């Protein structure tokens with residue numbers, strides 16, 4: 001297990017306490033800590049986040065139970081490519097030894113975004129023969145959505161914006177939650193040392209429930225890889241590409257990867273938040289110093305996610321292989 005004291009330079013990934021979120025003055029102080037973390041490494045841990053431990057534990061246990069089933073059981077829930085909901089098996093030749101169960105906002109078929117065919121918009125796909133999965137993961141999904149909104153407020157305050165700035169842009173977040181399972185790597189696969197290859201997250205921000213065995217590594221702005229510490233009852237939060245664009249690279253969408261050398265199965269639950277599909281993501285004027293120009297071209301949030309996620313599904317693109325190719329935003 002990685003502990004802070006074992007992790008190389010783990011102190012660069014700060015732990016921020018959100019317990020006093022309901023106090024307006026405290027929110028300002030919390031947001032200052034978030035700003036400091038985003039100006040440096042782009043990653044931080046949160047405690048006092050308001051998601052009850054029982055809800056986290058139940059979701060983690062259900063994920064383990066799901067991936068312990070024989071694969072034929074999961075194949076019944078095979079991903080519905082139209083909505084990207086359900087079980088995504090590990091594919092042959094995939095560089096990462098990874099399978100997942102995918103869900104998002106639960107939208108009816110007559111929802112305008114679903115009717116428009118917008119990526120990631122649709123009904124969730126809960127297996128009827130495994131009711132315990134829905135029972136355990138749905139409360140987690142809702143609690144994490146609510147936490148996402150608290151973080152949107154804190155991020156807005158951290159940038160001296162109106163507290164509702166991001167909440168307004170994320171009224172219907174292009175939310176994406178994955179129960180992830182990394183299978184133990186064979187000796188051959190270990191040569192690659194990757195459970196999740198180097199990447200940046202595409203959206204606005206990510207809320208990650210880590211595996212207690214750790215394994216997440218983060219690249220600092222000066223290019224050094226550091227281990228994210230595992231601390232019980234915390235989430236890892238990181239800045240995604242869209243916040244980097246919004247802030248003109250003041251906040252950094254940090255490359256990260258997972259090294260799974262423990263020889264054990266690994267379970268993590270990332271939840272990715274992005275703004276409403278049609279949101280135009282462009283440099284926030286107050287993030288520009290006098291005379292400074294935007295570094296990135298504006299983009300439409302939903303289109304960007306569609307492109308990036310479909311490219312990720314290919315798994316073979318040069319860009320995904322890392323080696324400096326991970327930088328992603330068109331300039």
Ligand SMILES: O=C(O)CCC(=O)C(=O)O
Nearest residue numbers: 196201210216258268270
């Ligand atoms: O599994 C983890 O700890 C991190 C996963 C991750 O970075 C991702 O899915 O984007």
Ligand SMILES: [Fe+2]
Nearest residue numbers: 199200201256
């Ligand atoms: Fe990630």
